[in-house]
Amino acid sequence: MPSDSSAPYLPHLAYDSVIFGFAEGRLKILIMEYHRTKWFALPGGFVRADEALDDAVRRGLEERTGLADVYLRQFHTFGSMERSDGKAMRTILQMSGYAPEEQPWLMDRFVSVAYYALIDYHGVELQPDALSDSIAWYDVDELPPLLFDHTRIVERALETLRQNLESNLVGKNLLPTRFTMKELQHVYEAILGKELRRSTFQRKMLATGLLRRHQKLREGKAHKAPYLYSFALEEVDTETG
């Protein structure tokens, strides 16, 4: 949070990030809540005057999730006039104990560059930021009403994610290192919002040549034990299975 209006941030420019995770068979998104106002919004931030745009987003992402080396993709820049809402911003500042007059630039009109990230849901420690009181996972199709145009931003993120599903290595980025074919299929189904044919999916995935099969595991469950797979990408697997 800059301390005065001659802040080291680029004025009128922000970023928002749609951070996807996968758990309980569902696609999830990280949402921030300002407790006092009960308003929800995407995690976002500002770009320092001497900082690359991509770096700013990665910085914010690491501050909130503790994760570096995250799969991150810019997908659209939102620049309409209606999207900015100085009044809402003023209220958020007031409710958070800031004097809006000391941060007048925050009430200005903003153009926002939107990114989406794919992260491993497990192994993330969530960190609320200076203004928000909490940050939590929400089901993609059970989102609360979001501030500004953030609902639309999420929609566009989902559209882009679906379009680039093949080239996104969603499995590698949303799942732990090892996973079963069914888990991978569930990820695709959650993103596409529809069921896929089991045999066709398996055939297609194996045909990519990107999957490495390990010795059978996942014994705890029941019936026939599935293989575990991982993505084989320039890493050499040294084990014997």
Add this chain to the structure above:
Amino acid sequence: MPSDSSAPYLPHLAYDSVIFGFAEGRLKILIMEYHRTKWFALPGGFVRADEALDDAVRRGLEERTGLADVYLRQFHTFGSMERSDGKAMRTILQMSGYAPEEQPWLMDRFVSVAYYALIDYHGVELQPDALSDSIAWYDVDELPPLLFDHTRIVERALETLRQNLESNLVGKNLLPTRFTMKELQHVYEAILGKELRRSTFQRKMLATGLLRRHQKLREGKAHKAPYLYSFALEEVDTETG
């Protein structure tokens, strides 16, 4: 061109446009030249404080080409530090008769939102802007060296155009209303940079159901006269052919 540093433009934010046209069987791009420096760059501009981003780009496009209702698509926002070059900007201003000290904001670091447009090459009147001395069509694969990161921007524009080829209605936007199947094929080939099979292309195009066939024409040439086609999109063709 704003007249002072308290300009009605958003600081640090610009847009660049990659304007595609099709002529002589080749894909073309509009490039501006600053004659005195012999430097080349993409046509771009700035966003007014009270103007939507998309509107700013359309405004600039209309100023340069006289065209409204153009197919326009945002594809990426470039925000690295290296892309900005205050020295080059200073030189351009000086050579164009401006005093850089009066436009200090122009030498700042800029984040640029890039768009590409598809327009009908014929029926365009080119208008140079305040700083540039000329604007002209260049063959996509015979571009002069461009300022800043503009060569990279063109590359990304082409990549995006190729990826979205199916959904872009390139024919409708790059060709005149009526065209032959071969002309349409040439457009696709110019964009993809490779030859396509004639029979397969025709089969696929007709299968989309988007093409409307008119009475045979294009008689001037030689041998069998090809049909003329147009895109059938919610317009009802009233003629008998």
Add this chain to the structure above:
DNA sequence: GTATTATTGTCTCAAAGTGAGACATTAGCT
């Protein structure tokens, strides 16, 4: 007029990809 020629529209056939289901295998349960 008639033959020639190159271009166009269409069809055929094989190869590859996809949807849908069947079959055999097997880990845990009874």
Add this chain to the structure above:
DNA sequence: AGCTAATGTCTCACTTTGAGACAATAATAC
């Protein structure tokens, strides 16, 4: 040991695609 249900694989029909062949035809040549 037998049953159950999930898994890995295979089969078959259908669709899509690559590659080429064929017939139709408008301008030119004679």
